[in-house]
Amino acid sequence: MDDLSLPPTPAESPQRGRIGAAIGDPMDGIRRGVAVLRHRKWFAIIMFLGVLMLVLAYGLTRTKLYTATASMVVNSRELNVSEKDKEVLPGLSTADNAVDTEVEILRSPAVALGTVRALNLVDNPSFAPSLGKAVGSDRETAATGMLLGAIKIMRPGTSSVVSIAYTAPDPMLAKAVADQIGHQYLAVKEGSRRAAVEQVARGLGSELDTLRVQLEAADTAVAQYRAQHALFDSQGATFTQQELSLYKQQQAVAQAALADAQAKLSTARGQSRKGGAGGVGAVLQSPVVQQLRNQRALAAASYADLQSRYQPDHPDLIRSRDQLAALDKAIGAETARQLASLTANAQIARDQVANAAGIVAQTTGTLASDNNASVQLAQLQRKADGFRATYQALLARKTLISSQALVADEDARIFSPAALPLRATSPNKPLIVLIALALAGIVAGASVWVVEAFDRKLVSSADIERKLGLPHIANVPEIASILRAGDQAVSPVDYPVAHPMSLYAEQLRAIRLALVRKGRSGMTSVGITSARPNEGKTTLAISLARVAAMAGSRVLLVDADIRRASVSRMLGLPRHAGLVQVLRGTVRLEEALIHDAASGMQVLPAGDMAGNGQDLFGAGHIDALLAQAETRFDLVIFDAAPALAVADARLLLRQVDEVLMVLRWNDTPRHTAAATLKRLRALDIEPLGVVATRVDMRALAAFGHGDVDRNHADYGAYYA
Structure with a gap:
């Protein structure tokens, strides 16, 4: 308040100056405060008791309230739909504000509204009187606001555990709401992921439809070009390549047969020149020659035996000699026939080699022409393969998102459901008494101070x-x-x-x-x-x-x-x-x-x-x-x-x-x-x-x- 005290004037006596100088005791303020309290003691007592009674009456007569607390582990994993080389559900976030984000989700109106609807709180006796005459969605909105005002989401320290506390006059309601908040949080998270999946499905579906059309067009172009240029293949090679390979195999077989026939013929001729028919290796393989040789061997043995016993002109010896000569003639005739056969076979083999070489040359020319067309075909094929790879990757991504995103998130869960509260948490009688005493003291002191501040009377x-x-x-x-x-x-x-x-x-x-006055007279x-x-x-x-x-x-x-x-x-x-x-x-x-x-x-x-x-x-x-x-x-x-x-x-x-x-x-x-x-x-x-x-x-x-x-x-x- 304004201090209307007057400053010392020049006419003031030295005594008054000393009075002003004596004021400065640091304890004077405390003593004055005590004096004021003593002065206003009845007013202070009345204010103290009045406020005390009001606070106690208000606090101790309030409706009993029960608090239920549920605990859950939360995480901040989000559905990854943009990075194709990353997992759909990445590991838990290590950011400091990750759990804070989840706590805000727990406090969101969406979670509260889901709880209101799940527990039908608009018709609950604890909510209905406060909703007034609101109808329809307005009742749900009002109930959601009331619920948000009463929910307490607490995070102890820096852990990923949060506590969901709710206070209500009905202990069963308090427990139900605390548990339901956790369930609605999980439902909101799941709904968020479902919405993300649906959005991704729409986006990827449109992209897949476009890629499908492009892939079909590319495959059609490849097929048409292949048919136009007869570039059909089997097991990775064109038919021309397969034919050329077959013709080269046949040419090699013919060349091998020619070489074999020529070798046999050359050997047979050489043996024939050196030692007659008996030395021809090819002839020895003939069954007729083998039989004739077996007969000649028997005839030679008989001739040798007769020659040792008879004279050269002995009829038996002559007959045996003639038999040997007949056998040698037969063997020679057979050998000549075999040499002719070998010569014919060699010629046939030579003709086959020439024919195979011609076919290979013709097929090679055709293949050279096909190779030029294959370059363009390969380009068309690579384009089609690119569309196919992209299409398959997007299709696999869509399938992966649709499957993984809907899998239950095990690290976000209610690990401690709320217990049914058996003791009321409010009113807290000892706390109310302390608050009443403190508030009464503060109000009484403040009231005394205000009264004293506005009191302009002079007391001492x-x-x-x-x-x-x-x-x-x-x-x-x-x-x-x-x-x-x-x-x-x-x-x-x-x-x-x-x-x-x-x-x-x-x-x-x-x-x-x-x-x-001293010294005054009269x-x-x-x-x-x-x-x-x-x-x-x-x-x-x-x-x-x-x-x-x-x-x-x-x-x-x-x-x-x-x-x-x-x-x-x-x-x-x-x-x-x-x-x-x-x-x-x-x-x-x-x-x-x-x-x-x-x-x-x-x-x-x-x-x-x-x-x-x-x-x-x-x-x-x-x-x-x-x-x-x-x-x-x-x-x-x-x-x-x-x-x-x-x-x-x-x-x-x-x-x-x-x-x-x-x-x-x-x-x-x-x-x-x-x-x-x-x-x-x-x-x-x-x-x-x-x-x-x-x-x-x-x-x-x-x-x-x-x-x-x-x-x-x-x-x-x-x-x-």
């Missing part, structure tokens, strides 16, 4: 000196705060007379002592004023005058508040000529004075205000009055009007020796007091100090931190 002597920059002279007690038994009927102005040794009278004597004039009416200045003026008179001083009490005439009213004085008439010069001072029998002081009442009262407090009039009083009185006390509102009071106060400013304790706002001082100082009026009136001494002892009279009870033996 330290407040007065700090805020106003004036010395605090005394605390004049509220009579009720120091009354003893039997004193209830005594008025404040009579109390110092009835109890001259009381604390009330002692404070008045302290004020009188402050007015008696009469002292004092003006007593206040910021507002009913501050207790008139009571103070009367009581101070009586105490001073009882102490032996010659005292004149002047009722200078001519508009209200408070002194005359409080003392019960009759209507009498007074200050107004004296200042006008119509009555002499001696004639206007009234003697106070109780104390011996003289009272100058206000008098009759009939007529114009302006300029009564002019310098000439007041000087004349003081001149008349100087020889008769030691102390003249003016009960002036409130200085903030009445200009006559300020005019009067400029002409007196000292000014006392009266503030009602714990009542006068400091900004009002500050405004009064501002107007006084504008006229070079510097009050001697401040007197606090109607001070509750018991309350001051309880919370008046920084007040000089806080411990007045310790001196009770000095007051009677």
Whole structure:
């Protein structure tokens, strides 16, 4: 709040400077805080108990809530449909935010909406009252929002385990929702993959259809070109190549047969020239020759036997010789026939070789022509093979995605379903009590602080000196705060007379002592004023005058508040000529004075205000009055009007020796007091100090931190 305390003025006394310098104790703030709490203790207690009861009533009467928690392992594997050389389902992601992504999926409206539909929460008693009159999809939307607000997804540390907690009045509902959130998460993941598969299937299907058309066109072109150029093949070779290979094999066989026939013929001829028919190897293979040779061998053996026994002209020998000759002739004839056969065979083989060579040459020419066409055929074939390979790869990818993407993801699973909660988690009574105590303390403290911050009243002597920059002279007690038994009927102005040794009278004597300046002689004039009416200045003026008179001083009490005439009213004085008439010069001072029998002081009442009262407090009039009083009185006390509102009071106060400013304790706002001082100082009026009136001494002892009279009870033996 604004600090309306006034800064020290050049007219301030050294004493006030010392007062300001003494403030700086670091513990002062703490002591002031404690004092404020003591001051406002009942307000603080009421606020504390009120907030405490409200919080406890609200917290402890709330519906019991049960929390169920399910735990699951999550992963962040995504369906790979773009990289053809990678697996469709890659390994788990190692990124730091991978699990965070899955946690956000668990918190997504899609998961919550699936749970609402699966458990039919829109008709559940825990949800239905809050959905109001919403219908259809609006009810589901509202229920989804309520569910999202109550779900808590927690991830302990950096693990891949998340906890799904849900709180509800029904423990069965809490368990069902916690488990269903996990199931819906898996369903959303599966649905996401199915959608990806369907999207990929549509894209790959379109691409496969295009490739199929291109592949069929390429295969047709290959077939047409092959048919056009007769480039049919079998087992990787064209028919021409296969024919050429066969013809070359036949040519080789013919050449081998020719070589064999020529070898046999050459051998047979050579043997025939050297040794006759018996040495021909080819002839020996003839069965006829073999039979003839066997017969000749027998005939030769018989001839040799006969030749050893008979003479050359023996008939048996001649017959045996003729038989040998016949056999040799037969063998020679057969040998000649065999040589002719070998010669014919060699010629046949030679003709076959020539024929095979011609066929091979012709086929080779045809193959050379086919090779030129095969180059173009190979290009067409490679194009068709490329389309075929791409088609087969995309078809295999589509099949792989369709199969793997729908396989259950075993590393994303609920490994710990929620247990049925048997004990309510809310309201937490110990926690509510602690919160209630803490909140009540905070609210009570804050309330006291706010009230104190907005309270502009001056309570202690330290407040007065700090805020106003004036010395605090005394605390004049509220009579009720120091009354003893039997004193209830005594008025404040009579109390110092009835109890001259009381604390009330002692404070008045302290004020009188402050007015008696060291080294001053003669009469002292004092003006007593206040910021507002009913501050207790008139009571103070009367009581101070009586105490001073009882102490032996010659005292004149002047009722200078001519508009209200408070002194005359409080003392019960009759209507009498007074200050107004004296200042006008119509009555002499001696004639206007009234003697106070109780104390011996003289009272100058206000008098009759009939007529114009302006300029009564002019310098000439007041000087004349003081001149008349100087020889008769030691102390003249003016009960002036409130200085903030009445200009006559300020005019009067400029002409007196000292000014006392009266503030009602714990009542006068400091900004009002500050405004009064501002107007006084504008006229070079510097009050001697401040007197606090109607001070509750018991309350001051309880919370008046920084007040000089806080411990007045310790001196009770000095007051009677």
